Amino acid sequence: MGNLWISNLGELASPLGSGPLGGRRQGEVSRRHGVEVLCRDGRIEAIGSPPEVAAAAAHVGDIERLDAGGGTLVPGFVDPHTHLPWAGDRSAEFAQRLAGRSYLEIAAAGGGILSTVAATRDASESEIRANVTRRLDRMLEWGTTTCEAKSGYGLELEAELKQLRALAAAAADHPVDVVATLLAAHETPAEHRADPERYLDLVCSEIVPAAAAEGLARYCDVFCERGVFSAAQSRRVLEAGLEHGLRPRLHADEFADSHGAELAADLGALTADHLMAVSDRGIEALAASTTIAGLLPGTSFFLKTRLYAPARRLIDAGIPVTLATDCNPGSSHTESLPMIFWLAVLELDMTVEETLTAITLNAACSLELGDEVGTIEAGKQADFVLLEGASLDNLAYHFGVHPITVVVKRGTVAYRKAEAER
């Protein structure tokens, strides 16, 4: 029903506002004590002292009660960059990489991204849908209530559409809200390696129009990177997307400065993601634009590059920053935004408040959902994470464990950690 009354909170921590950073500097987070929260029909009705909330509750019908046990309430997490719909298993390849086998050796043995493409092309839509559901379940368990998810392992018309249909089918039946992105230009498929432009013709003239016509994607993405797609090629794909109503967001400057940040700023892209190799000019361009910087530290960790994006320089330049899992089978195999939280504070030198803002309000804005989710304010959708511990600080401090007791989506408990059997 979406009527919920949350009491006994140790802290309520949230950024405020509906634009990136709420018009503030990154990390201005409201931390309130002694308040309760009332939700009505899935929206936040009131936040206030116990008597204030009791008065508001008198006007609401049946209300579910949630005793927070002294824990900390934060906005539901928003994961703005994932690649959920894929098939196949690359765990053995990963173990080989850990044992010292090179990426080239692995690719030569049939591994790498093209093995995921082969498995995803072979898989049925229902198999991919089941994989997405399993991943969404895991995301919910770790506090995510809204996410973005991309295609990009089909690399041909039908397989890209199959990925997006599987994503939509899984999302239709899941508490986590999913925003879909077409990433047909993730890589050049093997059959077009001799003539990548030919594949881009296909992307622009067939795949983008078909995905848009079927309403399967809201955004269009491209992997702008040395050795993948140049800035000029990327521009072509993103402009094709714009022509069909798909706003751009892109993979930019992950391993080498590929002028992806400048392209993002020039096109008014919603995000420029990765940015480990962004140049000074790229940072200047982002600072002068509305584009949000999307950081994905899970890839630096998982790929053992030990090279992280310059988060402090981006933040100090006034650029709103998001963080995402980048959940994918090759470079960041995790659904956990808390894991990304720990990497952000320990490897990106972000503060607790900056990191919370990155995975709530800023991430919501990067999905054009800043009016709906990303903060705990009256009128917004009632999406929350109830954390262990009497303060937001505990989320950073107690690393490597599962710090979440309850996840609320639209005023309804969507995940509750069960007591151990013992």
Next chain:
Amino acid sequence: MGNLWISNLGELASPLGSGPLGGRRQGEVSRRHGVEVLCRDGRIEAIGSPPEVAAAAAHVGDIERLDAGGGTLVPGFVDPHTHLPWAGDRSAEFAQRLAGRSYLEIAAAGGGILSTVAATRDASESEIRANVTRRLDRMLEWGTTTCEAKSGYGLELEAELKQLRALAAAAADHPVDVVATLLAAHETPAEHRADPERYLDLVCSEIVPAAAAEGLARYCDVFCERGVFSAAQSRRVLEAGLEHGLRPRLHADEFADSHGAELAADLGALTADHLMAVSDRGIEALAASTTIAGLLPGTSFFLKTRLYAPARRLIDAGIPVTLATDCNPGSSHTESLPMIFWLAVLELDMTVEETLTAITLNAACSLELGDEVGTIEAGKQADFVLLEGASLDNLAYHFGVHPITVVVKRGTVAYRKAEAER
């Protein structure tokens, strides 16, 4: 009752043997498929094909069945270095450190280790016991079935004994087996800062004998580190322990080469732990000794030193390596050995098999329990972790999530992950 029959395994992965490395090189792990496991009275009775195990089961009375769902069975994890019995909350201090406040500023404001000492001295034994139980619950949730735990936040006779009594009381009522270590020489308490030798007199002549007489500790530890206790001071403490039957294990060469590794080797210590700053001579000394190298990468991560122990050099020198959480309030606030697993493969460049050996057989040997636990072999105690995924590789590959479905202690299910409410 401890009778359990585990079927439908995707893989059974275990080091073999009862000495460190099982007399092999680090990382020789047996990976078997198509086998089942039968436990009787808490011990492993048989491992074999389904008909073989069915034949063995005919001679056992009531047997609980566990369908592994295609998952991977590994030995219960052994965490050989923790500091569980403490009181107080340093999450706010940690958040300040992330925001750029220096360790000295934090210490001047009453933070740092001495704040934990003050809180632990003030706490009642039952409060500390409840904290230990909560931490043991979390360890079990993340696969630990045996651990070591140290005192060291009392730093005076009664408070050290109180910590050890609280630990013993919590352990007596918990499935996780706990081995206790006296770490009275963790730091010089404020009241003895003018004359640290005076405190060491107290440690050697009063605290060590009292802890040994009361049977509260099996081992004696010391923080051998520049600015804490020198190698000569450390030797004095560890020799006092030996006189009272407490074998040595020590904190060695964490921040600076303090000749801790050489001291450990010379005294025949069970472990030399940390070793981020170990010298070439220290490595040579360890290689020529029976001492095990205990690596604690959680501290490098949590303290943002970005300096990890030279795991590959230690392994290549033939030194058995363990990994531990170092669970403590100041430098590694986690109970999760899977989190340490991910740091080991991604930051220490260890392989999947080396890492499994480090947190099972080698850790068991460092606690003189190699005959009892640490491998899955007939006759040993039936302590297991059932992992998601059809292969051990998945434990490394799927990072940041909770990868465990069941934990078995002495043939009994001690933890089972509950289904989400949804």
